[in-house]
Amino acid sequence: MVGLSVGEKHFIQGGIAQDLRSDGRKRLTYRPIYVETGVIPQAHGSARVRLGATDVIASVKAELGKPSALQPDKGKIAIYVDCSPTAAPMFEGRGGEELSTELSVALQRCLLGGKSGAGAGIDPTSLVVVEGKVCWDLYIDGLVISSDGNLLDALAAAIKAALSNTGIPKVDVAVETRSDEQPEVNISDEEFLQFDTSGIPVIVTLTKVGRHYIVDATSEEESQMSSAVSISVNRKGHICGLTKRGGVGLDPSIILDMISVAKHVSEQLINKLDSEIAAAEASEEES
Amino acid sequence: MAAKPGSAPVTYSPNLGQKTRPPIFKDNDLDWVRPDGRGFHQCRPAFFRTGAVNSASGSAYAELGSTKVIVSVFGPRESKKAMMYSDTGRLNCNVSYTTFATPVRGQGSDHKEFSSMLLKALEGAIMLETFPKTTVDVFALVLESGGSDLPVVISCASLALADAGIMMYDLVAAVSVSCLGKNLVIDPVLEEESYQDGSLMLTCMPSRYEVTQLTFTGEWSTPDINEAMQLCLDACSKLGKVMRTCLKEAASASQE
Amino acid sequence: MEEADEMVTPGEVLGKATDLKAGKGAYAASHNNTIYASLTGFRRIQAPPPASNDKRPTVEVTGHKAHGPVPEPGSVVIARVTKVMARTASADIMCVGPKSVREKFTGIIRQQDVRATEIDKVDMHLSFRPGDIVRAVVLSLGDARAYYLSTAKNELGVVSAESSAGATMVPISWTEMQCPLTGQIELRKVAKVVN
Numbered sequence: 038m039v040g041l042s043v044g045e046k047h048f049i050q051g052g053i054a055q056d057l058r059s060d061g062r063k064r065l066t067y068r069p070i071y072v073e074t075g076v077i078p079q080a081h082g083s084a085r086v087r088l089g090a091t092d093v094i095a096s097v098k099a100e101l102g103k104p105s106a107l108q109p110d111k112g113k114i115a116i117y118v119d120c121s122p123t124a125a126p127m128f129e130g131r132g133g134e135e136l137s138t139e140l141s142v143a144l145q146r147c148l149l150g151g152k153s154g155a156g157a158g159i160d161p162t163s164l165v166v167v168e169g170k171v172c173w174d175l176y177i178d179g180l181v182i183s184s185d186g187n188l189l190d191a192l193a194a195a196i197k198a199a200l201s202n203t204g205i206p207k208v209d210v211a212v213e214t215r216s217d218e219q220p221e222v223n224i225s226d227e228e229f230l231q232f233d234t235s236g237i238p239v240i241v242t243l244t245k246v247g248r249h250y251i252v253d254a255t256s257e258e259e260s261q262m263s264s265a266v267s268i269s270v271n272r273k274g275h276i277c278g279l280t281k282r283g284g285v286g287l288d289p290s291i292i293l294d295m296i297s298v299a300k301h302v303s304e305q306l307i308n309k310l311d312s313e314i315a316a317a318e319a320s321e322e323e324s
Numbered sequence: 325m326a327a328k329p330g331s332a333p334v335t336y337s338p339n340l341g342q343k344t345r346p347p348i349f350k351d352n353d354l355d356w357v358r359p360d361g362r363g364f365h366q367c368r369p370a371f372f373r374t375g376a377v378n379s380a381s382g383s384a385y386a387e388l389g390s391t392k393v394i395v396s397v398f399g400p401r402e403s404k405k406a407m408m409y410s411d412t413g414r415l416n417c418n419v420s421y422t423t424f425a426t427p428v429r430g431q432g433s434d435h436k437e438f439s440s441m442l443l444k445a446l447e448g449a450i451m452l453e454t455f456p457k458t459t460v461d462v463f464a465l466v467l468e469s470g471g472s473d474l475p476v477v478i479s480c481a482s483l484a485l486a487d488a489g490i491m492m493y494d495l496v497a498a499v500s501v502s503c504l505g506k507n508l509v510i511d512p513v514l515e516e517e518s519y520q521d522g523s524l525m526l527t528c529m530p531s532r533y534e535v536t537q538l539t540f541t542g543e544w545s546t547p548d549i550n551e552a553m554q555l556c557l558d559a560c561s562k563l564g565k566v567m568r569t570c571l572k573e574a575a576s577a578s579q580e
Numbered sequence: 581m582e583e584a585d586e587m588v589t590p591g592e593v594l595g596k597a598t599d600l601k602a603g604k605g606a607y608a609a610s611h612n613n614t615i616y617a618s619l620t621g622f623r624r625i626q627a628p629p630p631a632s633n634d635k636r637p638t639v640e641v642t643g644h645k646a647h648g649p650v651p652e653p654g655s656v657v658i659a660r661v662t663k664v665m666a667r668t669a670s671a672d673i674m675c676v677g678p679k680s681v682r683e684k685f686t687g688i689i690r691q692q693d694v695r696a697t698e699i700d701k702v703d704m705h706l707s708f709r710p711g712d713i714v715r716a717v718v719l720s721l722g723d724a725r726a727y728y729l730s731t732a733k734n735e736l737g738v739v740s741a742e743s744s745a746g747a748t749m750v751p752i753s754w755t756e757m758q759c760p761l762t763g764q765i766e767l768r769k770v771a772k773v774v775n
Contacts, residue, residue, distance in 0.1 A: 381647060381648065381682065382647075398683075399647075399648075399683060400647055400648065400650050400683070401682075401683030401684070401685075402683065402684060402685050402686065403724070409721075409723055409724040411721055451607070451618060454650075455647070455650045456650065456652060456721055457650075457721045457727075458650050458683075458685075460647075486589065486590050486619075486620055487620075488647055489619060489620075489644065489645045489646040489647040490647050491590075491605070491607075491618040491619060491647075492590040492591070492618055492619075493590070493591065493607070493609075493616065493618065494590055494591025494616065495589065495590055495591050529591060530591065531591035531592060531593065531616065532591060532609070532616070564591075567589075568589045568592070571589045571620050572587045572589060572620070575587060575620050575621065575644045576587060578644070578645075
């Protein structure tokens with residue numbers, strides 16, 4: 038928890054009301070985003086995203102598994118977030134569990150789409166090797182290293198970057214297997230398949246402080262929020278998921294207004310993020 | 325009440341005339357039939373009853389179609405020792421499934437998620453400062469999972485809180501909408517939920533017209549969101565009326 | 581001035597804040613100046629006290645059950661002493677004001693809160709015994725474990741106690757109680773019972 042004096046609270050609230058926040062940003066300006074890719078050699082793909090003092094890592098690991106009986110044409114994707122005690126002492130032990138679950142659920146909701154897979158950022162059918170028998174299980178793990186607000190947006194950006202960094206080994210299937218047997222597979226060491234990450238949405242969290250809402254809130258600003266709405270928007274401008282935090286009720290018209298603002302902000306964010314990811318990939322190849 | 329289908333399995337719910345919900349819109353898209361024969365924008369008949377558990381401070385039972393839920397509220401009581409000190413009240417929510425709630429035994433999932441969603445939907449409606457330092461426990465048990473479980477749990481829990489005499493800004497009504505292809509269907513059953521393309525759940529305080537919680541998954545365009553939210557808000561206000569009738573009946577029955 | 585009783589539920593509009601004041605079971609929302617009910621019960625309108633400047637009548641919601649009472653700073657409680665230690669005594673709160681509690685609440689009386697004078701010379705064992713019924717006032721919400729109680733007033737302290745012989749003792753001074761069977765005098769922080 039952030040301990041603020043009455044004066045500091047007034048300063049933050051007053052600044053937001055006047056569209057000039059304590060770090061000089063406007064209400065709808067993000068902090069500079071820094072993206073690094075390929076930070077974890079053991080993973081199939083990874084990225085580190087820094088947003089001010091917020092620092093998160095996402096890693097993607099793929100394992101061969103069996104598709105579930107109910108959905109034989111789809112691979113499985115799991116998203117977990119871990120809050121490290123290095124970020125804040127309160128995350129130690131079970132302390133970070135609540136926040137971790139909240140973030141994991143929000144990311145799953147925003148990135149994985151509906152039950153049928155429609156609207157998912159990652160197409161689960163692309164993970165299938167042999168229908169009903171072999172598929173890739175994708176494990177996406179997020180780690181919060183340092184927290185200064187707006188974790189959800191940072192994690193979503195890191196996952197997007199990590200997925201564009203991911204190469205899944207090409208799999209050759211031995212043809213001559215009977216239908217009731219598990220086919221033999223051969224995992225290639227050289228050939229890797231890339232993901233199409235253009236459909237992966239970004240998350241824009243609008244934090245309501247007083248009568249206004251801001252993007253990319255720092256933890257000081259988050260401590261003053263009445264409620265926050267996280268909206269995930271893809272490149273087409275479609276909403277892929279939404280979660281609300283904070284108990285205070287909102288008027289329905291305000292929510293609709295927030296959605297349109299988020300759509301507007303997301304365009305710039307997607308472009309910024311794409312260029313950062315491209316730059317990070319380029320610098321990784323150079324080194 | 326047209327929502328009572330002739331062919332679908334009927335519930336044993338004592339369908340008192342005013343305890344059902346009128347259809348929200350007329351059917352306008354008839355090329356596809358819902359499993360229980362309802363119109364797309366037609367909710368299941370809702371049945372609520374307070375005072376389901378004697379030992380609790382307050383409790384409620386809800387039944388929408390085959391979704392059956394029971395919620396007990398305990399407290400306000402002393403917070404557990406392990407918790408930190410706080411000068412306002414606290415709400416503790418827990419959602420669990422019976423082992424026979426789902427088609428496959430003991431396969432109820434998402435409880436932790438549901439618990440935190442229930443907490444978030446309710447906490448904005450409760451005057452936490454009226455019971456300082458103490459905790460109100462809300463325990464929800466899904467007896468039978470028949471689709472739209474979480475919205476039913478949330479509505480039922482707000483009734484149980486009202487029954488316990490916890491001060492609230494307003495009741496909380498919750499409704500979900502599933503997106504199947506191009507169609508929006510309200511109050512989906514389990515079967516519809518299993519192949520939905522997207523879903524939207526909205527919880528609101530009907531009298532104050534404020535949204536306490538809103539989630540959606542799947543890909544939505546802005547006009548769809550508008551339509552779905554409008555549907556939910558309308559359904560919530562009607563559900564709220566059913567809930568109020570239930571509370572008033574229980575209160576006047578206890579007076580006699 | 582009483583209006584006909586009308587049943588209301590939480591969230592129902594009771595009136596405008598310009599014409600009415602919110603009483604028990606009601607609240608005023610600042611953003612639209614409306615008064616809503618926060619409990620289930622009957623809507624009652626009470627005329628304003630003639631002395632006050634505010635001429636708005638008060639609207640209340642009464643009748644239906646409210647949640648069990650919760651100790652708050654300033655409320656007078658009846659508690660049973662469970663444990664006496666060198667510096668503190670623990671007690672279970674049984675009543676808050678005139679209402680009995682439904683759940684268990686723990687309070688502690690610290691040495692410095694037993695009486696108003698010579699607070700550093702208090703011996704806890706000569707003030708309370710386990711089983712005593714004490715009237716106390718809630719000083720604060722205390723810590724995570726217990727409410728802080730105080731008996732530092734004449735009318736606060738032990739109101740009922742049993743002697744070692746098992747009889748209910750009679751207070752004979754503000755520090756002494758006597759057993760009617762054996763005549764033995766035991767020391768307590770006795771409450772002055774005001775009628």
